[in-house]
Amino acid sequence: MTSHPETHRRAATRAARPAEAGWVLAAALILATMATAVTVTYARHALLAKHSLQFGKGASEVDEASRSELERVRELMRIGDKPGTLATGTHDSAVTATGEAVVGEREVVSHGKRELRVQAQGNSTNSTEEARLKASSTVVPGNKSVGERTTLPCSTGDIMLAGHVTIISGPASYVGVEMAGLYLLEADAELTLQDVILKGTILTRNGICPDNLPQAGSHRPVVRAYGGLKLISGTELPDVAVCGPDMVFEAEANSRVDVQGFVSADEVHVNGRGSVHGMVVHNESEEFGSKVRRPGHGRGPQSWPDVISAGAEEVSSLSFPATTVPDSTISAMESAVIDA
Amino acid sequence: MTARRSPRTPGRRAQLGTSFAELMLAVLIISTTVVASHSSLMGTVSTYHYFADGGHDSLLLAKEIHEAALLLPWEHGSESEASFGPDVHTLFELDGKVYSPPRSAGYDIVTSHLGWSQTVSVRTVSMNDTTVEVDPSTFTGQMLTELTVAVKDGEKLVGTHSWWLTEPTSE
Numbered sequence: 001m002t003s004h005p006e007t008h009r010r011a012a013t014r015a016a017r018p019a020e021a022g023w024v025l026a027a028a029l030i031l032a033t034m035a036t037a038v039t040v041t042y043a044r045h046a047l048l049a050k051h052s053l054q055f056g057k058g059a060s061e062v063d064e065a066s067r068s069e070l071e072r073v074r075e076l077m078r079i080g081d082k083p084g085t086l087a088t089g090t091h092d093s094a095v096t097a098t099g100e101a102v103v104g105e106r107e108v109v110s111h112g113k114r115e116l117r118v119q120a121q122g123n124s125t126n127s128t129e130e131a132r133l134k135a136s137s138t139v140v141p142g143n144k145s146v147g148e149r150t151t152l153p154c155s156t157g158d159i160m161l162a163g164h165v166t167i168i169s170g171p172a173s174y175v176g177v178e179m180a181g182l183y184l185l186e187a188d189a190e191l192t193l194q195d196v197i198l199k200g201t202i203l204t205r206n207g208i209c210p211d212n213l214p215q216a217g218s219h220r221p222v223v224r225a226y227g228g229l230k231l232i233s234g235t236e237l238p239d240v241a242v243c244g245p246d247m248v249f250e251a252e253a254n255s256r257v258d259v260q261g262f263v264s265a266d267e268v269h270v271n272g273r274g275s276v277h278g279m280v281v282h283n284e285s286e287e288f289g290s291k292v293r294r295p296g297h298g299r300g301p302q303s304w305p306d307v308i309s310a311g312a313e314e315v316s317s318l319s320f321p322a323t324t325v326p327d328s329t330i331s332a333m334e335s336a337v338i339d340a
Numbered sequence: 341m342t343a344r345r346s347p348r349t350p351g352r353r354a355q356l357g358t359s360f361a362e363l364m365l366a367v368l369i370i371s372t373t374v375v376a377s378h379s380s381l382m383g384t385v386s387t388y389h390y391f392a393d394g395g396h397d398s399l400l401l402a403k404e405i406h407e408a409a410l411l412l413p414w415e416h417g418s419e420s421e422a423s424f425g426p427d428v429h430t431l432f433e434l435d436g437k438v439y440s441p442p443r444s445a446g447y448d449i450v451t452s453h454l455g456w457s458q459t460v461s462v463r464t465v466s467m468n469d470t471t472v473e474v475d476p477s478t479f480t481g482q483m484l485t486e487l488t489v490a491v492k493d494g495e496k497l498v499g500t501h502s503w504w505l506t507e508p509t510s511e
Contacts, residue, residue: 025362029369036373043380061399061501064406068503075484075506076467094470097488097502 062131065100065120070133073104073116080170082106096120109136168221182236184208185221185247194226200234207243207264214246220266225251233261233278245283257292397453398499402489405458406503407445409434409487414507431505434487435462442491456498459490470504 073092076083084090085105092104105117116135166179169186178197185191185204204221205212215221221244229251233241241261242249248267251257255272264281273291280286280294288294390396411422412431423429425447428437440457442450450456466472467482476483488502 025366029366032366032370033373036370036377040373040377040380043377043384064399064403064501064503071506072467072484072504075504076482078506079482081482097470097486098500 060131061098062100062120062122065096065098065102066118066131066133068096069094069102069104069118069120070116070135072102073106073118076104077106077114180234182234185223185244187215187219187221189221191221191223192226193223193229195228197230197232199232201237201240201261202231202242202244202247204244204247206246214266216246220246220248222248222250225249225255225257225272227254228256229258231257231259231261239278241278253289394493394498397456398491399501401442401450401453401456401458401491402499402501404443404445404450405434405439405460405489406487406501408443408447409462409503409505410508411445431485431487432462434460436460453493455494457492459492461488461490462486463488 069092072094073083076092083092083104083106085107086103093102095101101121103119107115107117109115113136116133118133120131122130165182165184167184167186168189168191170188171190171192173192173194174196175194176196178199180199182200183191183198183202185202191202202223204215206214223242231241233239237243239261241259242263242265244265247265249263249265249269250267251270251272251274253271255270255274257270257272257274257276259274259276259278261278262281263276263278266283267285268280268282269285269287270276270292271287271289273289275293275295276288277295408424409431412424412428412434413422414431416430424434425443428434437460438457439460441454442456442458444450463473463486464476464479464483465486466474466479467484470484470486474481474483485505485507486502487505488500490500491498
């Protein structure tokens with residue numbers, strides 16, 4: 001009935017061994033897991049630090065890829081195939097030669113401003129490696145040299161020679177620049193000028209040559225002036241500032257417009273302030289604000305008075321130009337034979 | 341004998357069974373953590389080699405050429421007076437040039453990498469597939485200009501870097 005003490009100790013040892021073995025294994029597992037967690041955390045930290053290291057050292061592969069995509073978007077805009085936004089599904093996407101996936105967007109902010117956004121995603125296994133760039137741009141019809149077109153032909157055979165012609169066939173905006181030359185507006189052209197000095201002439205096809213049919217309705221070229229606009233006729237077409245019988249010319253109420261030269265347009269609406277020096281010919285309608293001065297406009301033929309009253313004025317001095325007659329002229333006069 | 345052994349047999353089986361289950365659990369945990377950490381560990385190794393083997397230096401040297409290219413005009417007779425050395429006055433004259441020792445954007449010698457070289461190529465590629473080089477005189481589709489700089493450390497190619505370019509705006 002009573003058991004031996006040795007038997008008790010063996011039984012106690014057998015009973016305690018499984019529990020002890022379990023705790024040791026559990027402790028070993030916990031230690032292994034902690035060691036692995038520390039290693040993984042360090043690895044993750046090192047990965048996240050890669051971009052910081054690249055940034056600190058001045059270059060990153062994804063940053064360069066995003067710059068490359070920004071150039072691609074600009075090139076698309078230059079050639080007229082403008083990308084849209086990611087939301088509309090009209091964005092640009094590509095893969096660089098080094099494997100980065102890039103996406104470019106262009107959003108219209110205002111009539112003269114575009115916002116460009118690009119994003120580059122690294123091709124490494126770490127998906128957090130990406131770069132974004134945002135830029136603002138003023139869009140012009142093209143950055144190609146505008147001096148290539150030198151003639152403006154007419155079906156009658158007349159050709160107008162011109163050394164500096166810019167052809168605008170869509171929306172174009174110039175802000176804060178000084179421009180020169182001839183600007184030919186095609187159908188549907190929308191030329192926006194803001195704080196611009198233009199020395200030259202704005203033309204349409206119909207203005208160059210009457211044989212070109214005038215644009216009608218919404219297809220008429222439109223010139224819109226904002227801020228300041230100084231339009232001075234150039235040397236290509238002296239005294240002609242605008243020659244577009246099928247064109248609409250608009251200056252907003254806050255604009256300051258100074259036009260020096262002949263203006264021909266289908267509609268003229270100048271609602272700001274300023275002055276228009278030169279004849280204005282319109283076909284459809286004409287509107288000038290009260291603060292727009294038009295020297296010489298509205299005066300009828302003046303009649304000469306029978307008697308000129310000098311009044312208080314007096315002639316104080318007279319001067320004549322002293323033109324030197326060349327010797328050859330004098331010799332020619334002296335040797336001339338006068339018929340009786 | 342038989343009466344004494346019979347009560348101990350279930351306990352030994354239980355002990356052996358528990359140890360096997362614990363071993364399986366340990367294998368499961370360790371293998372899971374190893375697999376989960378594999379990409380991070382490999383990424384760390386990759387990052388180390390990127391800096392240690394010159395990948396970042398290669399990018400910096402290529403970027404010097406890119407910065408110079410951005411300032412170069414695309415055609416002769418341009419108003420821009422920028423040039424890169426005595427014989428490069430336009431972007432396309434960079435094509436085929438090898439600079440050893442490497443040059444900075446200001447055409448100064450990069451003295452910290454005297455044994456390295458920069459090989460430049462300027463080519464026209466298709467906009468739709470930028471891996472395809474096209475002839476701009478005959479290609480009718482949309483085109484893109486690509487600047488590629490291959491950087492070598494001695495004879496060993498360390499990195500090849502490319503940028504797309506657009507013609508500078510002349511206002």
